[in-house]
Amino acid sequence: MSSQSTSASGDARIRREQYHEADVVVVGAGIFGCAIAYALADQGRSVLLLERWMTEPNRIVGELLQPGGIAALKQLGLGHCVDGIDAIPCKGYNVIFNHIPSLIPYPTIDDDGNVIYAWGGQGKEGKRPEGRSFHHGRFIMQLRRACLAHENITVVETEVIKTLRGEYTDQILGVETRTKDPETGAKKPDYFFGQLTIIADGYKSVFRKETIGDKKPIVKSKFYALELIDTTLPQQNYGHVVIGKNTFPTLLYQIGTHETRALFDVPTGIPAASPAAGGVRNYIKNVAIPALPPSVRPAALKALEDGKIPPSMPNSWLPPTKQIPNGLILLGDAFNMRHPLTGGGMTVAFNDALLLSRLLDPSKVPNFEDSKAIRAAVNVFYWRRKNITSIVNVLAQALYTLFAADDRQLHALQLGCFEYFQRGMTDGPCGLLGGIIQRPAVLAYHFFSVAFLSLWLNALAICAGPLGIFKAPLALIDAVLILWKASCVFLPLVWREGFQ
Numbered sequence: 001m002s003s004q005s006t007s008a009s010g011d012a013r014i015r016r017e018q019y020h021e022a023d024v025v026v027v028g029a030g031i032f033g034c035a036i037a038y039a040l041a042d043q044g045r046s047v048l049l050l051e052r053w054m055t056e057p058n059r060i061v062g063e064l065l066q067p068g069g070i071a072a073l074k075q076l077g078l079g080h081c082v083d084g085i086d087a088i089p090c091k092g093y094n095v096i097f098n099h100i101p102s103l104i105p106y107p108t109i110d111d112d113g114n115v116i117y118a119w120g121g122q123g124k125e126g127k128r129p130e131g132r133s134f135h136h137g138r139f140i141m142q143l144r145r146a147c148l149a150h151e152n153i154t155v156v157e158t159e160v161i162k163t164l165r166g167e168y169t170d171q172i173l174g175v176e177t178r179t180k181d182p183e184t185g186a187k188k189p190d191y192f193f194g195q196l197t198i199i200a201d202g203y204k205s206v207f208r209k210e211t212i213g214d215k216k217p218i219v220k221s222k223f224y225a226l227e228l229i230d231t232t233l234p235q236q237n238y239g240h241v242v243i244g245k246n247t248f249p250t251l252l253y254q255i256g257t258h259e260t261r262a263l264f265d266v267p268t269g270i271p272a273a274s275p276a277a278g279g280v281r282n283y284i285k286n287v288a289i290p291a292l293p294p295s296v297r298p299a300a301l302k303a304l305e306d307g308k309i310p311p312s313m314p315n316s317w318l319p320p321t322k323q324i325p326n327g328l329i330l331l332g333d334a335f336n337m338r339h340p341l342t343g344g345g346m347t348v349a350f351n352d353a354l355l356l357s358r359l360l361d362p363s364k365v366p367n368f369e370d371s372k373a374i375r376a377a378v379n380v381f382y383w384r385r386k387n388i389t390s391i392v393n394v395l396a397q398a399l400y401t402l403f404a405a406d407d408r409q410l411h412a413l414q415l416g417c418f419e420y421f422q423r424g425m426t427d428g429p430c431g432l433l434g435g436i437i438q439r440p441a442v443l444a445y446h447f448f449s450v451a452f453l454s455l456w457l458n459a460l461a462i463c464a465g466p467l468g469i470f471k472a473p474l475a476l477i478d479a480v481l482i483l484w485k486a487s488c489v490f491l492p493l494v495w496r497e498g499f500q
């Protein structure tokens with residue numbers, strides 16, 4: 001590095017530390033905040049990263065990173081953050097439906113990283129990408145350490161309370177915060193200024209309303225979490241999705257040498273988890289745990305023994321909304337969420353950070369004060385990100401609807417989906433789920449293939465009974481209803497996530 005650029009970065013550091021001024025202020029050192037701060041800093045931008053709690057978070061979210069997220073993490077220069085945290089390699093999924101497993105490994109890829117059997121079938125041998133599962137807090141601390149070590153980033157522990165606007169314009173100039181005095185514990189006001197402010201304050205964002213209006217996340221269920229100690233999953237190094245006859249999906253994945261996470265989906269207001277029925281604990285104990293593989297049940301029951309209601313998080317869907325930035329961009333979960341069934345949130349966040357940083361590269365946007373250039377970049381970002389986000393988000397919402405089926409047609413689609421996997425049609429679906437396939441048409445193809453298989457299986461089941469072929473008209477009516485239901489599930493999601 002030349003002495004000129006060393007002194008420029010030294011000056012920028014002084015401006016950050018003494019005057020609280022930078023090219024960009026990033027709010028929230030979570031998954032997205034760390035990633036975008038690091039990416040922009042690597043391009044030579046001066047970055048202030050503000051986080052309210054710098055201690056290691058203890059959360060039940062963001063514990064499995066899909067291969068598509070790992071690839072983006074590496075391209076961001078943060079690939080090492082999954083090292084040294086006792087992370088477990090993940091080779092794909094084991095979907096257990098009514099105690100019958102279907103193994104869905106991540107697909108084989110060619111030398112350019114393309115999935116070989118994206119449209120059908122299953123590669124037998126060859127290179128396969130991997131995901132990683134881990135303790136969320138350990139991973140976050142690795143990301144934060146990388147930011148702390150970057151010469152162009154200053155990380156400050158402070159709680160952002162509001163944005164600052166120009167006196168005569170609507171332009172956002174930075175943020176007002178409250179910083180704790182380490183000696184007295186008293187909180188004092190602080191101010192941080194950036195040509196651009198990026199807010200990534202997570203699912204409960206307090207800046208959402210100001211930025212994208214009254215858009216509220218839709219929450220239909222919660223995940224309740226247990227940490228199972230020294231349990232054995234039926235398939236080592238695979239994430240597990242378990243669906244019993246009368247249960248909603250449960251996720252199982254190993255997050256450390258001795259720890260396995262169990263996440264039980266409990267839809268809002270279901271009678272089986274009502275206080276009269278003994279509440280959520282009873283539902284988990286008496287309904288959800290018996291549907292788990294036998295090797296896992298003892299550890300799950302033991303984890304429930306403390307008598308407490310397990311920690312929970314809402315499972316939200318928040319489709320993206322177009323922003324016209326006035327010095328401020330809202331991103332990460334604050335801007336766009338999907339059901340965590342498919343573990344896609346971090347993959348979206350890292351791909352978003354990668355794409356946005358490329359669009360904001362100094363060769364394209366030399367100065368963040370150029371609001372016209374920022375708006376143009378954010379507009380391109382909004383549409384281009386859909387190549388991956390529309391897949392991850394639509395798949396998460398559609399699969400959840402199928403896996404938590406609550407009517408006849410959805411049950412038929414659910415059966416069709418498992419039969420599809422059983423017939424070896426796994427590389428395409430798992431490539432989509434893993435964030436490796438970035439072609440939305442492949443998702444549409446597989447979804448409607450499942451729908452047609454479902455109506456065929458349903459017709460065979462109807463005609464197999466007494467009166468056989470004479471019930472064909474009934475099967476035909478059912479076929480129309482199933483296809484209609486599949487379209488009602490899929491097409492509005494595609495429209496909202498892909499075209500709006």
Ligand SMILES: Cc1cc2nc3c(=O)[nH]c(=O)nc-3n(C[C@H](O)[C@H](O)[C@H](O)COP(=O)(O)OP(=O)(O)OC[C@H]3O[C@@H](n4cnc5c(N)ncnc54)[C@H](O)[C@@H]3O)c2cc1C
Binds near residue numbers: 052160
């Ligand atoms: C139950 C559940 C399980 C999930 N499992 C997975 C999974 O396995 N794989 C996956 O990829 N995704 C998963 N997700 C989604 C994933 O966790 C999120 O998509 C991801 O964490 C979003 O990152 P973010 O940076 O937007 O928010 P966060 O990671 O939540 O970061 C927000 C940060 O902002 C800080 N902050 C908030 N307010 C302020 C403020 N006022 N001032 C300063 N700092 C502030 C917070 O302290 C936090 O550090 C799951 C989600 C849920 C609900």
